[in-house]
Amino acid sequence: MSTFDHRKYRPTPAPQMRDRQWPSRTITAAPRWCSVDLRDGNQALLEPMNVAQKQRMWALLVKLGFKEIEVGFPSASQPDFDFVRWLIEAHAIPEDVTIQVLVQAREALIVRTFEALKGAKRAIVHVYNSTSPVQRERVFGLDRAGVTAIARQGAEWVQREARKYPATAWTFQYSPESFSNTEMDYAVEVCEAVLDVWQPTPAQPCIINLPSTVESSTPNIFADQVEYFATHISRRDSIILSLHTHNDRGCAVAAAELGVLAGADRVEGTLLGNGERTGNMDIVTMAMNLYSQGIDPELDLSNPDEIIQVAVECTALPVHPRHPWVGELVYTAFSGSHQDAIRKCLQRQQADAPWQVAYLPIDPLDIGRDYQAVIRVNSQSGKGGVAFVMERDYGLSLPRWMQEELAQAVQRTSEADGGEVDSARIHALFMQTFVNDHARVSLKGYRLDRTGGQDTLAAQIMFDQQIQLIQGHGEGAISAFVQGWMRHSGQRISVVDYSEHAIGSGTDAEAVAYIQLNIDGQRVAGAAFDHDTVSASLKAVLSALNRVNVREAIPPAALSPAAS
Numbered sequence: 001m002s003t004f005d006h007r008k009y010r011p012t013p014a015p016q017m018r019d020r021q022w023p024s025r026t027i028t029a030a031p032r033w034c035s036v037d038l039r040d041g042n043q044a045l046l047e048p049m050n051v052a053q054k055q056r057m058w059a060l061l062v063k064l065g066f067k068e069i070e071v072g073f074p075s076a077s078q079p080d081f082d083f084v085r086w087l088i089e090a091h092a093i094p095e096d097v098t099i100q101v102l103v104q105a106r107e108a109l110i111v112r113t114f115e116a117l118k119g120a121k122r123a124i125v126h127v128y129n130s131t132s133p134v135q136r137e138r139v140f141g142l143d144r145a146g147v148t149a150i151a152r153q154g155a156e157w158v159q160r161e162a163r164k165y166p167a168t169a170w171t172f173q174y175s176p177e178s179f180s181n182t183e184m185d186y187a188v189e190v191c192e193a194v195l196d197v198w199q200p201t202p203a204q205p206c207i208i209n210l211p212s213t214v215e216s217s218t219p220n221i222f223a224d225q226v227e228y229f230a231t232h233i234s235r236r237d238s239i240i241l242s243l244h245t246h247n248d249r250g251c252a253v254a255a256a257e258l259g260v261l262a263g264a265d266r267v268e269g270t271l272l273g274n275g276e277r278t279g280n281m282d283i284v285t286m287a288m289n290l291y292s293q294g295i296d297p298e299l300d301l302s303n304p305d306e307i308i309q310v311a312v313e314c315t316a317l318p319v320h321p322r323h324p325w326v327g328e329l330v331y332t333a334f335s336g337s338h339q340d341a342i343r344k345c346l347q348r349q350q351a352d353a354p355w356q357v358a359y360l361p362i363d364p365l366d367i368g369r370d371y372q373a374v375i376r377v378n379s380q381s382g383k384g385g386v387a388f389v390m391e392r393d394y395g396l397s398l399p400r401w402m403q404e405e406l407a408q409a410v411q412r413t414s415e416a417d418g419g420e421v422d423s424a425r426i427h428a429l430f431m432q433t434f435v436n437d438h439a440r441v442s443l444k445g446y447r448l449d450r451t452g453g454q455d456t457l458a459a460q461i462m463f464d465q466q467i468q469l470i471q472g473h474g475e476g477a478i479s480a481f482v483q484g485w486m487r488h489s490g491q492r493i494s495v496v497d498y499s500e501h502a503i504g505s506g507t508d509a510e511a512v513a514y515i516q517l518n519i520d521g522q523r524v525a526g527a528a529f530d531h532d533t534v535s536a537s538l539k540a541v542l543s544a545l546n547r548v549n550v551r552e553a554i555p556p557a558a559l560s561p562a563a564s
């Protein structure tokens with residue numbers, strides 16, 4: 001019999017809410033952030049950070065603008081104790097940053113925690129004990145009153161020890177660990193016991209931190225729990241209500257966001273979501289979510305590559321290429337229709353207008369990513385991606401019909417070689433396919449005369465190592481050349497489409513000409529470059545002619561030898 005049996009599990013009970021307010025609210029400002037990278041994040045590592053790594057992570061967190069940083073569990077770990085001492089003794093804590101340390105509600109550990117913090121100007125002491133029925137009954141073998149006594153006693157020890165160090169500005173924080181699996185009336189009751197000890201005031205508030213230690217419900221239920229708590233706890237004006245979500249169901253960010261709607265002021269999390277099991281709430285994601293809605297995240301996330309580099313160096317964990325906002329592939333569109341839409345929107349996007357680009361929720365430039373990574377071309381890409389790359393990397397604005405033909409060549413190459421076709425390869429395919437003006441037939445020179453609105457063109461062409469002369473009349477150089485060629489070769493040729501543009505600017509600018517001919521009933525495209533636009537256009541005609549089998553189509557004898 002299969003052990004995969006959903007009947008083993010029960011849904012997380014949700015508080016009965018009649019008049020919930022959070023669904024009709026919106027987030028308008030960033031919460032207070034607290035990084036727990038150096039504590040919760042560090043505790044979850046196979047190999048905890050060494051001193052150098054902690055210092056590196058600390059420097060990054062400060063640089064990003066965190067004002068509250070949980071730096072360790074000094075009573076439980078000597079390296080954490082030493083790190084706290086280093087921060088204080090090396091004066092490494094900026095004036096506007098407050099360190100936070102975690103401790104269980106146990107006397108000896110609390111005493112040691114305060115020893116670690118000796119000499120700190122400010123500090124948050126974060127005490128916790130677990131409150132859910134499973135923890136109460138199965139882990140501690142205690143009833144509600146017994147667990148409340150632990151919390152109250154812990155609060156008292158914290159207060160007693162703090163009084164021994166009056167030079168430090170203390171903030172107390174309490175977490176009913178496993179809050180989201182605790183009955184809400186009891187979560188409020190246990191926190192009231194702590195508040196009774198600490199007696200916070202609006203001028204001297206404490207932090208109550210509500211963890212989803214193991215995420216076990218949909219984020220709306222967590223939001224209901226937060227709103228229940230926020231509206232039932234006393235002294236709300238003397239509490240900074242904090243959230244600490246984990247990502248077991250993949251919803252830690254959503255839970256924190258809805259929790260903020262439900263009344264939380266502060267959010268704890270880690271960079272890129274490192275933490276126990278599936279991780280802590282990812283502050284980078286939540287902050288970038290705010291940013292993309294026009295809200296100042298109050299963290300400087302303009303260089304996620306640095307965040308990734310430090311995070312990877314400190315945690316030895318890779319970052320998924322599709323990680324929200326910052327992954328390697330986040331600003332890359334593989335599908336042709338996406339590429340086409342992005343290209344059109346980018347062309348229409350004005351520098352100071354609100355960002356409106358399909359498939360790009362933010363401007364990649366904001367976070368140091370450039371458009372290099374926006375579009376890559378593979379067999380799924382249509383003409384849009386190919387056109388984008390040719391324009392972006394080579395300044396070539398291909399006409400639509402040429403984009404289509406080039407996209408087919410790219411697709412064949414991608415299917416044959418497998419995977420992505422890079423920009424240089426696309427350009428090479430363009431040159432191979434369309435630019436054949438130095439193949440069997442090439443232009444040596446020309447003379448163009450205009451009399452009475454009629455152009456007469458005499459072109460010297462090299463055909464199989466022999467110089468030949470083509471002469472024709474028409475309106476414009478191309479039509480005169482085509483007329484002359486038809487007369488000499490017997491081919492039926494008409495010009496279907498033609499365009500040209502300069503590449504670069506100034507006197508040195510080159511011209512590129514694109515032409516689509518109908519040669520004996522078959523459409524053939526060609527392109528060519530030259531500093532002279534007439535030469536570019538005649539060469540483009542030759543590029544197209546060279547694509548059909550000129551040996552069969554044009555017997556050399558049909559062409560007149562050049563006049564010497």
Ligand code: KIV
Nearest residue numbers: 128175177178211213
């Ligand atoms: O996840 C958790 O519950 C914790 C607490 C100690 C806040 O990390």
Ligand code: ZN
Nearest residue numbers: 040211213244
């Ligand atoms: Zn945690």
